[in-house]
Amino acid sequence: MANTKNPFGPDGWTPDRIGTLDGKTFLITGANSGVGYEAARTLLTKGAQVIMLNRSPERSREAIRSLKNEFGAEAKVSLVHMDLAVLESVRTAAREVLDRAPSIDALICNAAISQTAKQQLTVDGFESQLGVNHLGHFLLCGLLFERIEASKGRIVIVGSNAYKMGKKKIHFDDLNFDVKYSPWHAYNQSKLAQMMFGYELQRRVEVAGTNVVVQVCHPGASRTNLISGDVSTLNKILIRLIKPFFQSAERGSWPEVLCAVEADVRSEKLYGPTKRAETAGPIGECPLDECALDHEAAAKLWALSEEKTGMSWSP
Numbered sequence: 679m680a681n682t683k684n685p686f687g688p689d690g691w692t693p694d695r696i697g698t699l700d701g702k703t704f705l706i707t708g709a710n711s712g713v714g715y716e717a718a719r720t721l722l723t724k725g726a727q728v729i730m731l732n733r734s735p736e737r738s739r740e741a742i743r744s745l746k747n748e749f750g751a752e753a754k755v756s757l758v759h760m761d762l763a764v765l766e767s768v769r770t771a772a773r774e775v776l777d778r779a780p781s782i783d784a785l786i787c788n789a790a791i792s793q794t795a796k797q798q799l800t801v802d803g804f805e806s807q808l809g810v811n812h813l814g815h816f817l818l819c820g821l822l823f824e825r826i827e828a829s830k831g832r833i834v835i836v837g838s839n840a841y842k843m844g845k846k847k848i849h850f851d852d853l854n855f856d857v858k859y860s861p862w863h864a865y866n867q868s869k870l871a872q873m874m875f876g877y878e879l880q881r882r883v884e885v886a887g888t889n890v891v892v893q894v895c896h897p898g899a900s901r902t903n904l905i906s907g908d909v910s911t912l913n914k915i916l917i918r919l920i921k922p923f924f925q926s927a928e929r930g931s932w933p934e935v936l937c938a939v940e941a942d943v944r945s946e947k948l949y950g951p952t953k954r955a956e957t958a959g960p961i962g963e964c965p966l967d968e969c970a971l972d973h974e975a976a977a978k979l980w981a982l983s984e985e986k987t988g989m990s991w992s993p
């Protein structure tokens with residue numbers, strides 16, 4: 679029988695476990711909406727500084743206005759513009775972060791796109807979901823790694839249960855799905871790539887004895903804007919039908935906050951909601967499909983990601 683004991687107690691992890699975060703700096707990608715926005719809210723409640731790395735200046739201004747309305751004009755929340763679909767934009771954003779943040783307590787890789795209806799390529803020529811969700815974040819993590827290490831900080835990868843759906847593999851022979859594009863398979867591949875990278879980085883950090891904590895989580899099924907942009911009509915209808923049963927974006931944000939601040943975290947774990955097929959319920963350790971722990975594929979993906987982003991790095 680599976681061990682169902684939650685390490686954080688029967689109610690699971692909640693933000694009540696967090697003490698003051700005064701003086702600490704958190705970076706969150708894609709924090710103008712959804713679970714990224716809610717993670718920012720929780721961190722601000724505890725006195726942290728939050729730097730959002732967002733694509734849309736307008737939606738970011740609106741998000742910052744709303745947070746300052748809630749927490750006061752002195753709330754430590756600001757924006758660095760970054761479009762993960764453009765490697766040059768990621769490089770510019772990383773330079774700005776290094777200028778503005780003398781220390782980084784955690785980088786939360788939260789931004790993503792999902793279910794892009796038709797195959798789209800980023801300006802750098804990558805299938806858009808792989809480009810935004812994995813390759814953009816791979817480059818960002820590499821560019822900020824030294825600062826995070828100097829700060830004894832953390833890197834948090836926000837994955838998805840989609841990683842274990844469909845083919846459960848990286849399509850090394852057709853990374854962009856040129857042969858037969860499928861919105862689902864492309865999204866699944868991108869989330870598997872993010873998570874494989876997360877666990878590979880965790881292993882490399884441990885081997886190197888580097889002062890960085892790397893954790894991987896997923897938000898379950900949360901009511902956000904994901905699957906609302908350029909997705910098929912069928913997907914939009916499906917999501918509209920099942921969305922009322924999803925948990926709040928706030929609860930969806932707890933796993934990434936846990937990974938960013940909780941002292942009692944372990945390697946090769948996946949933090950997220952533990953009930954209803956891991957879509958909702960108390961936050962704890964979820965079953966981890968071995969496809970995310972494939973060492974050989976992860977090493978190949980790392981080398982490929984270095985080649986595609988032009989950034990060679992390792993802890």
Ligand SMILES: NC(=O)c1ccc[n+]([C@@H]2O[C@H](COP(=O)([O-])OP(=O)(O)OC[C@H]3O[C@@H](n4cnc5c(N)ncnc54)[C@H](OP(=O)(O)O)[C@@H]3O)[C@@H](O)[C@H]2O)c1
Binds near residue numbers: 707731737788
């Ligand atoms: N909601 C769920 O049920 C669910 C389930 C599993 C996993 N997840 C994961 O949870 C994370 C957060 O998603 P969410 O549900 O909160 O969705 P969301 O509300 O759509 O938030 C996604 C964020 O990513 C940003 N983003 C998209 N493309 C970007 C780019 N090129 N550069 C920079 N930022 C970009 C969006 O910014 P714009 O406003 O500019 O578009 C937005 O702020 C994602 O990693 C997602 O895969 C969510």
